[in-house]
Amino acid sequence: MIAATFADIMSTIGFVLLAILALVFMVVVHELGHYTAGKLLGFRILEFSVGMGPAIFKKKNKKNGEVFALRCFPLGGACMFEDEEDASDSPTAFNNQAPWKRLIVLFSGAFANLLSALIIITLFFTFYGQLLPTVAEVYNDSANAGILQKGDVFLRVNGRQMNVLMADDASVRFADSEDSMEATVLRDGKRVKLTLHRGYYILGNFDENGVFTPELDSNGNQQTKYGFGFSSYISAVRLDFFSAFARAFSFMFFLVYKIFVILWMLISGKVGMENAGGPITTIKVMSDASRGGFAMLSYVVCLVSANLAVFNLLPLPALDGSRMVFCIIEWIRKKPISKKIEAVIHTVGFFLLIGFAVFADVFHFLFYKG
Numbered sequence: 184m185i186a187a188t189f190a191d192i193m194s195t196i197g198f199v200l201l202a203i204l205a206l207v208f209m210v211v212v213h214e215l216g217h218y219t220a221g222k223l224l225g226f227r228i229l230e231f232s233v234g235m236g237p238a239i240f241k242k243k244n245k246k247n248g249e250v251f252a253l254r255c256f257p258l259g260g261a262c263m264f265e266d267e268e269d270a271s272d273s274p275t276a277f278n279n280q281a282p283w284k285r286l287i288v289l290f291s292g293a294f295a296n297l298l299s300a301l302i303i304i305t306l307f308f309t310f311y312g313q314l315l316p317t318v319a320e321v322y323n324d325s326a327n328a329g330i331l332q333k334g335d336v337f338l339r340v341n342g343r344q345m346n347v348l349m350a351d352d353a354s355v356r357f358a359d360s361e362d363s364m365e366a367t368v369l370r371d372g373k374r375v376k377l378t379l380h381r382g383y384y385i386l387g388n389f390d391e392n393g394v395f396t397p398e399l400d401s402n403g404n405q406q407t408k409y410g411f412g413f414s415s416y417i418s419a420v421r422l423d424f425f426s427a428f429a430r431a432f433s434f435m436f437f438l439v440y441k442i443f444v445i446l447w448m449l450i451s452g453k454v455g456m457e458n459a460g461g462p463i464t465t466i467k468v469m470s471d472a473s474r475g476g477f478a479m480l481s482y483v484v485c486l487v488s489a490n491l492a493v494f495n496l497l498p499l500p501a502l503d504g505s506r507m508v509f510c511i512i513e514w515i516r517k518k519p520i521s522k523k524i525e526a527v528i529h530t531v532g533f534f535l536l537i538g539f540a541v542f543a544d545v546f547h548f549l550f551y552k553g
Contacts, residue, residue: 203257205480207233209296209488210260213495216295217262220288227265227275235259264288278522282514289503289510296492300438300485301431307481308427312419313434315345316353318368320389325412326382332370333393336420339367344430346437347417348486357411364411369420384412435489442493500532 211233221228228247232238234254241252264277273279277288307313318335321328337345340356341364347353357364364379386406387397397405422430496504506529513519 205484206487207257207260209299209484209491210258212295212299212488213292213491214260214262216291216293216298217288219295220291221262221264224280224284224288225275226277226280226284226288227273228262229265230261230263232261232263233257235261278519282510285510286507286514289507290496292503293492293495296488296495297435297439300488300492301435303481303485303488304434305424305428305431307485308422308431308434309424310421311482312421313427313430314347314417315420316347316357316415317418317420319414319416320393322384322387322412323395325384325410326380327377327412330377331368331379331411331413335368335370335375336418337366337415338369338374341365344433344437346434348438348441353415353417360411379411381410382412383407383409389414438486438489439493442490446493500535501529502532505529505532 214231214233218228218231228249230250230252232250232252232254234257236254236256238252239255241250243250265273266276266278277285280288316337318331318333318337320333321331337353339345341360343356345353345356362381366377366379368375368377384407385397386408387395389395400406495502496507498504498508509520509525519525
């Protein structure tokens with residue numbers, strides 16, 4: 184009993200460490216985006232650090248003076264440019280570069296996260312499969328009997344790629360269709376275009392052998408429904424690499440759209456704060472995902488990477504999006520806003536974001552029922 188409990192504890196610690204490593208990977212990718220763009224555009228970089236807090240390891244490049252640092256708290260990182268916060272006469276200083284160059288450097292962190300998510304999701308679709316609605320049964324008397332077949336996988340509906348992130352995404356897409364629906368399905372490895380129609384069909388259930396039993400009302404009459412006449416479930420469908428790569432682009436746009444939808448639902452109060460969370464909640468979600476295997480963890484890493492990219496581009500103080508706003512204002516005004524004022528805004532914003540992250544974590548663990 185004690186040995187089993189100890190094994191469970193060690194297993195949990197292992198999953199948490201794996202989740203932290205995955206989070207560190209995403210932060211490093213983000214900072215590498217800033218670093219790469221800065222190097223290409225002639226910015227001088229002082230330090231590239233992984234983690235936050237006191238340094239536990241430092242190494243200086245003797246050729247260019249850049250310092251690589253590994254810090255004790257693994258929930259962060261930084262790419263420090265020359266005089267990023269202060270005034271300087273150096274031509275390689277961050278603030279002396281043209282606004283358009285700074286905009287590219289600031290955007291590159293989020294772009295790196297989106298690019299890594301695109302690569303991960305492409306590999307996920309190739310080796311594990313994309314989550315797509317698959318036909319379970321077709322009702323014999325429906326308008327689509329003989330047209331749609333059991334096992335057909337929906338790739339496109341009414342000209343739009345089928346993407347599934349939440350459980351109801353597929354059903355909403357079907358419900359949005361009117362009396363007919365143009366669909367592309369994957370059948371025996373081949374793409375087949377179909378035109379499906381709504382009609383009346385008898386409701387019922389199929390057993391494991393596909394035998395149909397109609398549903399009866401209180402008077403013993405068969406119940407009917409108006410619709411496309413099929414049932415479906417979500418399954419992982421493996422794609423060839425090129426198809427996976429092409430579909431990953433659409434999935435990324437869909438994912439970013441979903442993030443904005445969820446943010447708006449949080450702001451408008453349609454979704455409670457208990458559904459949000461900070462870094463601790465993120466680690467917990469990733470730790471839980473790692474228990475489902477590498478494929479599930481990689482899928483969650485993709486989702487969190489996209490979230491990190493979108494969140495960093497929001498015009499909130501201390502985030503890249505806010506710094507980009509200041510660059511755009513400077514570009515338009517032809518002169519910068521006082522760096523002292525900007526530094527105060529970002530500092531206050533940083534502590535507010537830290538406070539919000541702590542509050543979101545505490546609120547999530549106290550009230551989340553999922």
